[in-house]
Amino acid sequence: MFTPLRRWLLVLAAILLPAPALAEDGHDLWLRYRPLAAEGAAALPAAVERRGDTPTLRAAEAELIRAFAAMAGETQGRGARVVLAAAADPQVAALGLPLGDLGTEGYLIRQVRLGDAPATLVTGNSDIGVLHGAFALLRHLGSGGALAGVDLASAPRIGLRVLNHWDNLDGSVERGYSGESIWDWWTLPEYTGPRYTDYARANAALGINGTVLNNVNAKADSLTAPYIAKAAALAEVFRPYGIKVYLSARFSAPVELGGLDTADPLDPQVQAWWDAKAAEIYRAIPDFGGFLVKANSEGQPGPRDYDRSHADGANMLARAVAPHGGIVMWRAFVYADTDPDDRGKQAYTEFKPLDGQFADNVLVQVKNGAIDFQPREPFHPLFGAMPQTPLMLELQITKEYLGFNTHLAYLGTMWEEVLDADTMVRGAGSTVARVVDGSLEGHQLTGIAGVANIGADRNWSGSTFDQANWYAFGRLAWDHTLPAEAIAREWAALTFTPDPALTGPVVSMMMGSRQAVVDYMTPLGLAHLMGTGHHYGPAPWIADLARPEWNPAYYHKADRQGIGFDRTSTGSNAVAQYAAPLAARFADPATTPEADLLWFHHLPWDYRMQSGRPLWAELVHRYDRGIGNVAEMRRQWHALAPLVDAERHEQTAAFLAIQQRDAQWWRDASIAYWRSLNGLPMPGGAAAPPRDLDYYQSLSFPYAPGNTG
Template sequence: MKKRFYTLIILFTILGIVQAENGYDLWLRYKKIDNKILLQSYQNKNGNILFPAVSESMNAAKKELTLGLEGLLGLELKETSNVENNTLIVGTVESSNIISKLSFADEIIFLDKDGYIIRSATYQGKAITVIAAKTDIGVIYGVFHYLRLMQTHQSLDKIAIKEEPKLQYRVLNHWDNLNGTIERGYAGYSLWDWERLPMYKDPRLIDYARANASVGINGAILNNVNANAKSLRTEWLVKASGLATAFRPYGIRVYLTARFSAPKELGGLPTADPANPRVRQWWKDKVAEIYSLIPDFGGFILKANSEGQPGPQDYGRTHADGANMIGEALEPYGGVVFWRAFVYHNERHIDRVTNGYNEFKPLDGKFNKNVFVQPKNGPIDFQPREPFHPLFGQMPNTPLAIEFQITQENLGHSGHLVYLGALFEETLQSDTYANGKGSTISNVLQNYKKTHGISGIAGVSNIGTDINWTGHLFGQANWHAFGRLAWNPDLSSKKMSEEWVRMTFSNDVDVIKPIQKMMLMSREAVVNYEMPLGLNHIMNYDTHNGPEPWHDDPVWTAYDYHKITKDSIGVNRTKNGSDAVGQYHEPLCNKFNNLETCPETLLLWFHRLSWNYKLSSGKTLWNGIVDHYYEGVDQVRQMQVIWNSLEKRIDQERFEHIKALMKIQESEAVWWRDACLLFFQSYSGMPIPAEYEQPKYSLEYYKRIPFPYDWDNTLFFNKK
């Protein structure tokens, strides 16, 4: 038996078979470095460690450093009390007598509370490396950065790194329900085991906190924005306190979604009117109870007077009235309010794109200092491509927190490889021209810290109970990208994608380049096969997965989003239409308004055009739409070819996982392409060029299938 075992080991070594992985470790894979020169260099730098740790956070940082050094370098943490050459010293000015004596000690003291320094230095003639911070949480961030340098094979010689977050509140918004489900199943099932909290804390919660801290995320909103009032009941607050305890050592504060009508539903009051003294007192008492259980509670997010949710407008009050009532209750404890600007009217004569601006712009300057107004990145609803929300740059007297969606609600859910770093970057680097050229959304968000004392960003989480956390392994890259951009909104998607590939798969350039190529083309691919040239909101009404440009009922119709007729398609949002262009600063207003200057990527968002309109390519609008849909499918197929070429370079388990999902993505890209083009063709009457592969099924077939379970073997639909 023993001989057989060793034979297998030798055989695996000869064949070069890569050890299987399931993706659980995310980008925190501390696999031993196989570059001998680098390995020796790193080992020399970490031969002796001086790391006094007395707090929970310091112990967490020390545990992480131990885990990293053991995995990456094969070193046990060798602590010393004496400074020798190549000693790594970790701590704060308060925790380390040596750090307090360094020449840059004052620089450490004046860091942001989350900031840190990693620096090569000398102490008593000895060469040392220092990871130092103002606070224990800063030390955690510094340790993760230090390990990341080794994970990505960067030099540790002559390091001079100073990092401070550019945004203060960096929050994940979990759309988790109290029954364990997640909104529409975007991210599987909830990590929060409410039934066993607070007594039992799944060890996975610690790994969740580690992963967030490693990219700088410092907050978690625990429950769905479509809130259930009972999340504020005492028994549920006790459960939430268990999560707060698990996350606290890693600097992550918990937040809750509050239901505006909670004083009626839980408190038995006849009203939730923010002008009512009893209502205001109810919120103050509830907030006091929360802080007695969770001393570092972060605050609330509210979805109010949107999609049927209760709010202050039910009582003739404004969004500011409602937000300020809750902000005042939180203010003595340092809590904040994220008041969502996602509001619209289900009225056919009103362009939904304009609602958020029209409701919130007049309220600029009327919100409490601890209240964020939180618009989504675009004015519709997390579409594959939208122009940025016009409120950015238009509310100088109110701090805004941008809301991105990490989960892929309208981008194939967790079945499609869509790297959202490109979408995040596109939005953050969009110029609002609020104060002239260079007023990017990134700069606008960062400036709120100077002008209002707070700055923030939120991302709707894609994390669930899948063993790899995000369902699709590449969904991890979107979690990673959001966190890195929350810390520094000016990072590039290209840089972040390379970092993630190095930490998740390999530092081999022959692996990095092809995977990075897939990632960087994937967002444009989904735009092409779903909603090109500014088309939007034509997904399935119920599931938000798959096409349904034909949806039409008295409550909601896709026709308001494409305005299709036999002559034309697109929505007129110019000065002669709904004037959505007028909500942007110049020169954007005229740029979007003018057909000659409007980017073709947003053409049908702002303009209604005939099928024969000539694009910059010289092709008609119809042929341009057709080309984009086919290009999207071709791009997915290119991604498949690239991935399949990596079979011997990626461990089999993760390789097969992605390969299978890529097959699903191809079939669903074809589904989008054929269903949309057949629908558009039924109006345009124009042909799909013969050189393209023709749709396999009829439009009626696509209209009847809610989801393409198994197209080739289905017994449920007539394939006419």
């Protein structure tokens, strides 16, 4: 509450203290609490009452006090008090509220009478549920909702909602585009600065409940005593916010750290080493979540080194953490030379036969598509193909293949697309979302992971709009039925202002942005055309690397006759990995969605498209459409200058200019290369590339960001 003395002190501080140099630098994310209009500020609660004294309830109380003070400004809130209390509180229990379906993390917010006075009650079956409710109330108010008549209830549809940090122990971040790692391993465990708490607040506001601290390309050092102590220090900060820590485990650690001659998962000494290591970790971190493992992929060690299966390796680790309540997330991203006819088939080939062989506390973590986080891929065929195994969806929040931090690409639409995709394995309605949330096969252990786009930059994600992807991941992880457009509108309101004059254009930009990237990078189902290693810019001509699937040319198969990867029965027959109705649909170009056409088919350049254009003309049209959409985003953003603070507006405007330049480069370089193969003239009205192919092939980017191992 603002007493006269406090108000006077605030005025005095405003006069005497210099204004912060970076008042709108993006650090506050969606927790950017700003004064409400006078009417809304007056309706804010007069007080916050906490019933119980736990770190989590104190965190919820502190968040509400912080937010209400900022939202009220100089206005005195006169609304009913907000009460934070778990369901076990006697007065809350006496209300008979419908809390049975909320689980341990869900919340209910309702206006009630407690004792003899009205109150806005924030409750749940646990303190964590109350915390989630506090953040939900602030989200409601910050996006334009009113306190009067508030009635909100929600529970997560997926159990484990985890960020995967690809952070290395030297401070670098693989595929990171927002500075160095936020984990300062050098000063941990002694120093845990406020940034770690801000990280926990931001994630708890979305319902994210786990974080994997280190890169899947793991170093064994992460499992040594000094680094366990560092992880324990972070766990201490995150615990009140309902966030568990996990570690990526290097499969060969028993050899590298334990001095064993082998890491064979069926060797009793190896099992004993992992049992002891798990016990050591749990002594330091009693609520440690478990292990994430990348094995037998891109040079990482794994069970196949010993002629064992992925199930053998996962189950060994699962046995080690099971007595402590831990789980194992075993990645299905296997990228080794074992299926040379089609890299896209490899995960299915290796994992489908293992269905039902994994321990009960193992999740198989599957990327959204079968290749590698491309701007557009059909959903991964493993979804629906392993009914006896819980599958954890892996999404990439950081934009490794979608323009890094300088291209505006809202990924909520991509993730909505994959979650809504129908696997057809049990008839219509067998969506990827129902596989992931366990409802299709009755799994209780469920999870979703996002490869984080978080770094040490003040704005966390490298750009303002990249924050939206972190936000969208968290919101969809909590409730995959939320529309991507509604999430975008909510984010825009919290990040800028709820004013429709801003949210309308911003949401319009966001909703079309990912398709624009697809159009100017990989239209019509093309994939993996990026420069090798750094994945920056077009390089469809690369064809001389040691292994076929390292080369962009492997993925488009373009020649004088046509373009596209034949995945039908006349090619790799990858279509057979899908349920029969989908396999039949994808096997015929006439029934394959045009968005995936060249993913499944090698077609002649004159193939007639739905627009009536030949394929070549349609391809050029899509490139030009993508550039046009970026130009329109620039126009829309320019018009919003009066509604956005100068710092964030100027950065986004500069990044959109970079995006338009890069989009033109993608278009021109790609067309120059395709013409070198097909010998065709430019379609009528389309401009030829301004440079020859040699120029585009000569470009080199040895210091592109995010390219670390």
